[in-house]
Every structure is written in structure tokens, then in C-alpha cells.
Amino acid sequence: MSREAILSQIRGALRGQSEEARKHAVRQRLEAPPRHQLPERARRPAAQLSAQFVSCLKDQASRVVEVRAAEEIPAAAAGLLAKAGVPQRLRMGAEARLAALPWERAAGLVRLEGAAQADDKAALSHAIAGVAETGTLVLVSGAENPTSLCFLPEIHIVAVRRGSIVGSYEEAFGIVRARLGRGAMPRALNLISGASRTGDIGGRIVMGAHGPRTLCVVIYDEGGKAA
Amino acid sequence: MTPGTRDFKENSRVALADAQLRRALDGLPGGLVAQRAAAKARLPEFEALTAEARDIRDHTLAHLDLYLEAFAEKASEMGTQIHWARTASEARDTILSLCRAEGARLVAKGKSMVSEEIGLNAHLEAAGVEVVETDLGEYLVQIRGEAPSHIIAPAIHLSRDQVEADFRRHHTHLTADRRLDEPAELVAEARGVLREKFLAADVGITGANFLIAETGSAVIVTNEGNGDLSSLLPKVHIVVASLEKVVPTLEDAALLLRVLARSATGQEITAYTSFLTGPRRVGDPDGPSACHVVIVDNGRSALLGSEFRDVLRCIRCGACMNHCPVYNAIGGHAYGSVYAGPIGAVLSPALIGIGESSDLPNASSLCGRCEEVCPVKIPLPSLMRHWREAAFRSGDMGLVARSLLKAWTYAAKRPRLYHALARFAAATLGAAGRARGAFRWLPLGRGWTRTRDFPAPQGRTFQQLWAERQRGVPR
Numbered sequence: 001m002s003r004e005a006i007l008s009q010i011r012g013a014l015r016g017q018s019e020e021a022r023k024h025a026v027r028q029r030l031e032a033p034p035r036h037q038l039p040e041r042a043r044r045p046a047a048q049l050s051a052q053f054v055s056c057l058k059d060q061a062s063r064v065v066e067v068r069a070a071e072e073i074p075a076a077a078a079g080l081l082a083k084a085g086v087p088q089r090l091r092m093g094a095e096a097r098l099a100a101l102p103w104e105r106a107a108g109l110v111r112l113e114g115a116a117q118a119d120d121k122a123a124l125s126h127a128i129a130g131v132a133e134t135g136t137l138v139l140v141s142g143a144e145n146p147t148s149l150c151f152l153p154e155i156h157i158v159a160v161r162r163g164s165i166v167g168s169y170e171e172a173f174g175i176v177r178a179r180l181g182r183g184a185m186p187r188a189l190n191l192i193s194g195a196s197r198t199g200d201i202g203g204r205i206v207m208g209a210h211g212p213r214t215l216c217v218v219i220y221d222e223g224g225k226a227a
Numbered sequence: 228m229t230p231g232t233r234d235f236k237e238n239s240r241v242a243l244a245d246a247q248l249r250r251a252l253d254g255l256p257g258g259l260v261a262q263r264a265a266a267k268a269r270l271p272e273f274e275a276l277t278a279e280a281r282d283i284r285d286h287t288l289a290h291l292d293l294y295l296e297a298f299a300e301k302a303s304e305m306g307t308q309i310h311w312a313r314t315a316s317e318a319r320d321t322i323l324s325l326c327r328a329e330g331a332r333l334v335a336k337g338k339s340m341v342s343e344e345i346g347l348n349a350h351l352e353a354a355g356v357e358v359v360e361t362d363l364g365e366y367l368v369q370i371r372g373e374a375p376s377h378i379i380a381p382a383i384h385l386s387r388d389q390v391e392a393d394f395r396r397h398h399t400h401l402t403a404d405r406r407l408d409e410p411a412e413l414v415a416e417a418r419g420v421l422r423e424k425f426l427a428a429d430v431g432i433t434g435a436n437f438l439i440a441e442t443g444s445a446v447i448v449t450n451e452g453n454g455d456l457s458s459l460l461p462k463v464h465i466v467v468a469s470l471e472k473v474v475p476t477l478e479d480a481a482l483l484l485r486v487l488a489r490s491a492t493g494q495e496i497t498a499y500t501s502f503l504t505g506p507r508r509v510g511d512p513d514g515p516s517a518c519h520v521v522i523v524d525n526g527r528s529a530l531l532g533s534e535f536r537d538v539l540r541c542i543r544c545g546a547c548m549n550h551c552p553v554y555n556a557i558g559g560h561a562y563g564s565v566y567a568g569p570i571g572a573v574l575s576p577a578l579i580g581i582g583e584s585s586d587l588p589n590a591s592s593l594c595g596r597c598e599e600v601c602p603v604k605i606p607l608p609s610l611m612r613h614w615r616e617a618a619f620r621s622g623d624m625g626l627v628a629r630s631l632l633k634a635w636t637y638a639a640k641r642p643r644l645y646h647a648l649a650r651f652a653a654a655t656l657g658a659a660g661r662a663r664g665a666f667r668w669l670p671l672g673r674g675w676t677r678t679r680d681f682p683a684p685q686g687r688t689f690q691q692l693w694a695e696r697q698r699g700v701p702r
Contacts, residue, residue, distance in 0.1 A: 003299075003311040006470065006524045010292040013532030017289070026293040026475070029286075030441050033476035036279050039272040039485070056495070093512070115512040118426055134495040141511060148513040151455050169481040183301065185442045187514050188459075189502040196452045197498055198414060200364035200380065202387040203254050206414040209363055209451035210421065211499075 035170070042133035042168035049132040049165045050219065056135025060194030061207070063216040070097065070159075070220045074106035077157050080216045081109070081122055084155050091116050091123040091153060095144040098126055098159065116148035123149035124157045128179070129172040130165040130219075134193055137217065138172045140179075141188035150190055156212040158192070162221050231563045232575060235586035238561035248558050251384050259380070259549045262493025263600070270489065280486050281604040283479045284540035287471075288531065294440040294473045295522065301443030302520060305505035310521045315345035318523045322347060322432065322465055325519055326356050329463050331429035337447065337454035338362035339434025340378055340543060341469045341523055343565045344578065347432070358432075359424045361453040363417055370397045376559030378566065379491050379545040384558050387413070421453075431457035431515065435468040436542070437483065438520070441476040444504040445520060448487065448497045455501055464503070464515040469523045471539040477502075483542055486602035490544035530577050534613050538573050540603040547597035547607060553590050562587060569597035569607040576614050585623040588614035649688045657686030 014022075044052060057064050065076045081088055088109045092098055103111060116123055125145045129138040137158050141147040150156055166172055169191070176189060196211030207213045242248055267273045287294055299309045310325075312318035326334060334351060336342065336358055348358045348369070360369040364381035368374060370393055375381030382390075391407045394416055407413055433454045435445040445466045447454035458464045474480050480502075488494040507514035530539055548554045548568030559567035564575035564584060572587040581588075588611040591597075597607040618624045619632065638645045660666055660683025668676050675681050 002313045002317060005313055006311055006522075006528055007292045007295065009524075009528040010295070010470075010531060013528060014289065014292065022290050022293060025286075026290050026297065029475045030297060033441065033478040036283075036478060036482045037272065037275065039270055039276070041270070059495075060498075118422065136496060136500075141514065142508070143510050143512055146512045147455075147459055151452050151459060169484065170478055173477045173481070183442055185305070185444055185502060185504040187504060187506070187508050187511060189444075189504075190455075191496070191500040191502075192498065193496045193500070194498045196450070198363045198451050199492070200362075200367065200382050201390050201410040201413050202385075203258050203380075203383075204410045206411050208418065209414060209453075210361070210418060210425075210456055211452035 038168050038170070039133065042170075044132070044167060049167055050162055053130050053132040053135055053165050054219070056132065057194075057217055058135075060135055060215075062135070062194055063214060064219065065216065066219045068221050070161075071102055071105070073098070073159050073218055073220060074101050074103045074109065076218050077124055078106035078109045080157055080218075081155070084122070084214060086121040086155060089121065090157075091120045091149060093125065093143055093145045093149065095126045098124065115146040116152040118152060120153045122155040122157065123153040124159065125149050127158050127160040128164065129175050130160045130217075131169055131172050131191070132165055132167050133169070136169070136172075136191050136193045138175070139188075139190040139192060140176065140186045141190070142186060147188045147190065150192060151196075151211040154208065154212055155214045155216065156192075156195070157216045157218060159218045159220060162219050165219075232579065232584040232587060234563055235561065235590065238563055239557045239590075242557040242561040247386060247389075248384055251386060252555055252558055255383075255549055255555055259492060259545075263490060263546060263549070264493075266489040266493040266495065269495075270485075273486070273489065276482060276486050277602045277604060280483055280542075280602055281540060283474065283482060284542075284603050287474055287479075288536060288539055291470070291473070291531065294475055295470060297440040298438050298443060298473050299522070301440065302438075302505070303443070305443045307443060307505045307518045307520055310519060312521055312523045312525070315523075315525050318345045318467065318521055318525070319347055319350040321521055322467065323351060323354055323356070325463070325465055326351060326430050327354070329429055331356055331463075333424065333428045334358045334430045334432055335425050335428035335457045335461060336360050336365075337431070337433035337457035338365050338381070338449065339432070339467060340375075340565065341434055341525075342432065342467055343375060344469075345467070345523065345525065347467070359421070359428070361421050361425065361457055362449070362451060363414065363421075363453075366417060366421065367393065374560065374565070376567065377545060377548060378543055378570075384560065425456045425460050428457075428461040430463045430465060431459075431461040432465045432467060433457050435466050435472055435520075436487070437480050438468055438473045438522075439475075439477060439480055439502070440473055442502070442504060444502040446480055447501045447503065448484070448499070450492075450494075450498045452499050455499055458501075458503055459514060462515055463517045463519070464506075466503075466518075466520045467523060468520065469525065470527055471541075487542055487544055490546040490600065490602040526578050535573065535577055535610055537605050538570070538577070538610060540605055541570055541574070542603060543570075544602055546600040546602065547605075550596040550600045552592065552594060552596075557590075562590070569611070570605075573605075573607055573610040573614065576617070581614060581618050581621060582623040585614075585618040588612075588618065646688070646690055650691065653684045653688045653691075654686055657684045659683070661686075 127137040195215040198209035367382040376384045437446040506518040554568040593608045665680035
């Protein structure tokens with residue numbers, strides 16, 4: 001009832017244009033979304049993307065570790081936990097690329113699987129893409145990378161393959177569409193650009209408002225079997 | 228609790244005399260304003276993007292019914308339950324019945340302006356449901372019993388000292404001798420208190436920055452992650468969004484996101500931009516098991532067919548407030564409306580009636596900075612002028628202002644009379660003020676002379692000087 005009342009009031013306000021033309025315009029836009037202009041910083045050559053991504057991450061006060069192969073991620077993660085002074089316990093999802101890594105190389109590191117618990121100090125996720133224009137990580141919800149890993153622990157480590165760094169948000173959406181199909185979305189698609197922060201007390205920025213105090217990004221090159 | 232819009236003049240007087248508020252607002256030019264300017268400078272395409280942002284919003288509004296239907300259809304397909312609310316009261320009742328159906332005792336709430344607009348918290352609390360605001364700024368104003376004074380920085384009027392005092396008063400379960408000197412200590416305390424609430428909440432309620440027709444997603448933009456935890460941890464997630472939040476596609480959302488954070492805080496993008504689509508899927512280890520979107524009209528569909536349609540382009544960045552000399556002087560509470568500053572001066576009369584809010588469109592010198600910085604180019608000064616006309620037509624204007632305006636209109640339409648009066652005023656005031664060059668007091672001029680001198684005119688009007696110049700009279 002309310003639905004029809006609202007929609008008919010809107011139609012009344014928009015009277016005067018051809019219904020057919022309006023419907024056609026909407027159908028067309030939803031079926032083939034027009035590309036808007038992209039800022040120059042979102043369409044730099046592939047060779048510059050990774051450097052730009054790293055520089056944007058650092059501007060947001062994120063920690064960046066670059067490794068040569070996925071096999072080096074366990075040691076890198078252990079190093080990040082040690083540096084942050086938290087116990088060697090790492091929450092992660094069922095992501096096959098991460099599970100397949102040689103975790104024995106990080107002796108003493110305990111891995112916990114599943115959704116994050118309230119007292120978890122650190123978690124590891126895998127991003128499906130990185131966006132160079134603003135240093136943004138793109139994460140897809142699900143058992144592989146539970147969303148709670150992004151928001152409950154104090155330290156969030158995100159692994160991202162160097163080859164999956166793209167220029168713009170639009171290209172990242174393209175990767176999601178390619179994986180799930182047009183118009184389909186995961187329950188949560190998270191664009192993450194830095195750790196949780198607030199400026200609500202006296203205008204000073206403080207990290208760790210609700211989610212991670214520290215965001216660590218491990219960029220790895222292909223070549224390893226897990227890539 | 229909230230001072231009313233009818234008390235605007237008195238509220239402004241009080242605000243201007245408030246030294247603490249003055250100190251808090253003094254931070255704006257060097258803070259949000261300077262940060263926006265820097266972000267704009269780092270993105271050479273910024274102005275071009277705002278033109279495109281305006282076009283996206285215009286296109287959406289011109290097809291609003293169709294995009295809302297497309298959104299509702301897609302979101303339902305993804306398992307989201309859609310509810311439509313014509314009025315604030317329908318929206319409140321819908322949300323309360325959803326909470327009741329869940330047997331909810333505690334609601335964790337992410338930041339949402341439309342929930343302020345519909346008076347949601349008071350309604351839920353009256354029905355015995357505890358509501359906890361989880362955006363830190365919103366939490367601060369909630370425990371003080373205040374309303375937000377800014378749409379993106381709700382507690383911008385507060386100092387660190389006030390927050391410390393409020394926490395000591397409110398968090399009585401913590402030891403009295405704890406240290407709370409640094410903002411970081413205050414944030415850590417709030418994190419601990421609110422984390423408990425997130426974990427215990429039965430229902431999470433958030434707003435949405437955008438609703439995407441293509442995918443049926445709600446987009447939530449935050450820096451703290453309050454919207455994310457509110458939507459993730461409780462069993463039920465309710466999104467409340469006004470109907471103009473819909474955008475067609477992910478591409479459209481991407482462009483709007485490029486101008487949103489830069490205009491708001493000067494960030495390139497906020498820390499968290501989340502596209503949420505329906506409840507938890509099979510195999511998902513986390514996420515809500517039910518998801519609702521309440522689409523609220525509350526007067527907007529009527530605006531669509533009016534001269535005020537452009538205000539519906541707003542993406543709630545707050546840049547117009549940050550750049551407004553009036554907002555900078557009096558802060559948000561003096562307006563007495565949910566939305567303050569220039570956007571509030573245009574939106575509030577539409578929401579609560581011009582009779583209730585006729586002072587708000589006058590709270591502007593029409594300097595035009597708001598329109599200049601608006602990322603979707605809303606002609607705010609013109610819209611404020613339309614409301615002034617509406618107030619005049621409907622009789623919602625004080626008798627003195629009305630009579631003076633009528634007298635001025637009479638003269639302004641008769642150039643000979645107008646020039647004669649202007650010559651007389653310039654000559655007499657010029658002669659009377661020659662000695663000091665300024666007046667400390669003028670009849671009918673107390674509003675001006677109470678706080679500053681009125682400079683004396685030179686004795687002749689602009690038209691006289693211009694005519695002499697045309698005749699070649701040496702000056």
C-alpha cells in the first residue's frame with residue numbers, strides 16, 4: 001500500500017516524459033552501465049600501479065610488506081605479529097591459497113580457522129584485488145575470508161597478489177562480476193582503505209575506533225604454486 | 228532536548244556567546260575545510276567529476292520510481308525484505324515491529340541521519356528497546372542527551388574535556404582513578420564499552436549512503452567500522468534509507484564515492500566502504516540471518532515535482548556546513564533542525580514546513596560558498612531564496628520584516644522614488660556622520676550597531692556618482 005502510494009506520487013511528479021523512453025533508459029543503464037570518466041590516477045600504466053598502490057597505503061598509515069612469493073607470507077605474518085607485540089595466534093578463513101602455504105616456516109604460529117571471535121588479536125585475509133587509485137583492498141565475504149576478520153581483531157593482515165592490483169574501483173568491480181556473474185554480489189563486498197579510525201574527539205585522528213588499529217598489507221608476486 | 232527551529236534567533240544569540248563552542252568551531256577552517264581543499268588539489272579532475280556526479284543524481288531522480296522498483300526487485304531476489312514508509316511514523320512503526328518480531332532488547336545502531344529525522348531512538352526506547360549509537364560522535368551526543376550538531380561530525384561542538392567528564396559520569400562501572408587524558412585513552416574506553424554492545428545486540432540498524440539498483444546492495448561508508456559491526460554481528464540487520472539514496476549501478480556509485488569522502492573529510496576514500504547484499508549465504512560463517520531495507524519517503528516524493536527537486540541530489544558530505552560563515556559562527560544546534568547549515572536550511576522547511584522553520588532560509592548571507600563546494604552542485608542559495616519567497620507568500624514571516632519588505636518592494640518598483648529616498652538617506656546620514664565617519668547608534672539599526680559601528684555614507688549615492696562620471700565631472 002505504501003509502496004504504491006510512494007511510487008505513484010513519484011510518477012505524478014515526473015509526469016510529462018514518455019514512459020517508454022524512461023523505461024528504456026533505465027533498462028539500458030542497468031544492462032550496460034555507462035563508463036564514467038576515470039581520473040588520470042586510476043588509469044596509469046600497469047607497471048606503475050603497484051608503486052602507486054603502496055604509496056597510497058602508506059599515506060593511510062597502513063603497514064606494507066612486499067614478498068617475492070606467496071610461500072613467504074607465513075614468515076611475513078609472523079614477523080608482523082612479533083613487531084606488533086601480540087601473541088603468535090592468527091585467525092583465518094578457509095581460503096585455499098592461504099591454507100596451502102608452508103605454515104611450518106612460521107614455527108610457533110598458531111592458526112585458528114573460522115569467523116573471528118571477540119578476543120582475537122590478529123587475522124589474515126586474502127583480497128581479490130587491490131585498487132591503486134586510493135590504496136584500497138577489495139574483499140569478498142564467505143567461508144574463505146569471513147567478514148568478521150576485517151572488523152573484530154586489532155591487527156588485520158591482508159594478502160594481495162601483485163598481479164591483482166588494478167587502477168580503478170570499476171576494474172575491481174569487473175573482477176567481482178567476472179567471478180560471480182553480472183548483477184551478482186557477495187553478501188559483503190568490502191573496500192578497505194586503512195585501519196579503523198575516528199576524529200570525533202577534539203578533531204584528532206585516533207586509530208582503532210572499533211576495528212583494527214593496524215592494517216598490514218602483504219603484497220606477493222606470482223611464481224609460487226599458491227599464486 | 229533539541230531546541231526548536233522557531234527559537235533560531237535566540238539559539239543563535241546563545242551560541243555566539245558560548246566560548247567553548249567558539250573554540251570548537253574555530254577548528255573548522257584549518258580542519259575539514261583545509262583538508263577538502265588539499266584533496267581537491269590532489270585530484271585535478273575533481274570539478275569535472277562533480278559535474279558528472281550531478282548528472283548521475285539528476286538522471287536517477289528523473290527515473291526515481293523505476294530505479295526504486297529495480298532496487299526492490301533485485302534486493303528481494305537476494306533475500307532482503309523491503310519495506311516502504313510514506314511518513315516518519317510509518318518508518319518508526321515498521322522498524323519497531325521488526326524489532327518486536329525478533330524479541331529485541333538491545334539495538335546496535337550505526338550512524339544514520341534519516342533515523343534522526345524520523346525520531347527512531349525515542350520511539351524504540353519508549354517501547355522498551357535499548358538503542359546504543361555506535362558511531363563515536365553519535366554515542367557522545369546520545370549519552371549527553373543531545374542531537375548531532377553536524378551530519379558527518381556529530382560531536383564537533385564538544386571538547387576533549389567534556390568527553391572525559393561525560394565518560395566519567397556515564398561509565399560508572401569502570402574504576403574512578405583511570406587515566407583519560409589523551410584522546411586515544413578515551414577512544415579505547417569507548418571501544419571496550421561499545422564492543423560489548425555489538426556482541427550483545429539482537430538487531431543492528433544502519434543507514435545507507437547509497438542503494439544500488441543494479442545489485443540490490445546497500446552501501447555504507449564509515450571510518451570507524453561502526454556500520455560494519457552493526458550490520459555484521461546481530462542476527463538481524465535493518466537498513467533505513469530515504470528513497471533518494473538509490474543510484475543505478477556500481478559505476479555510478481564509484482564516481483560518487485570519488486567526490487564524497489574528498490568533499491566530506493578530505494580523505495581520498497573513507498577507511499570502510501561496504502556493499503551489503505542480503506543476509507548470510509549458505510556456508511557463510513558470519514553475517515546476519517535476516518536483512519531488511521526500509522525505504523523512507525517522508526516528504527521527498529512531493530519535493531520531486533517542486534522547485535526544490537535539486538536538493539534531493541544531496542549525498543550528505545557536509546561540505547556546505549563546513550564552508551558556511553553562519554554555521555561556522557553558531558554551530559549546528561542553533562538551527563534546531565535535524566539537518567543544519569545550508570542543506571538544512573533548504574531541506575528542513577520541506578520536512579517540517581516553512582511555518583515551523585521560516586528563519587532557517589534567512590540564516591545565510593547568500594555568499595554562495597555552499598553551492599561552490601557542493602559535489603553535486605545543488606544551487607543552495609537559489610533554493611534558500613525560493614523558501615524566503617514561500618515564507619513571504621504564506622505569511623510565515625514576522626510582521627516587521629513583512630512590512631519593511633513590502634515598503635521596500637513598493638519603492639524598488641518605482642525608480643524615481645527609490646533614488647530620491649536613497650539620495651535623502653545618503654545626504655542626511657553623510658552629513659550626520661561626517662565628524663566620526665561611523666555611527667554607534669541608528670534608528671532601526673540596533674541589529675547592526677549592537678556589535679559594530681555602521682560606516683557613514685559619503686553623502687552621495689552610487690547613481691549620483693555614476694551620472695557625474697558620465698558627464699565628465701572631475702572628482
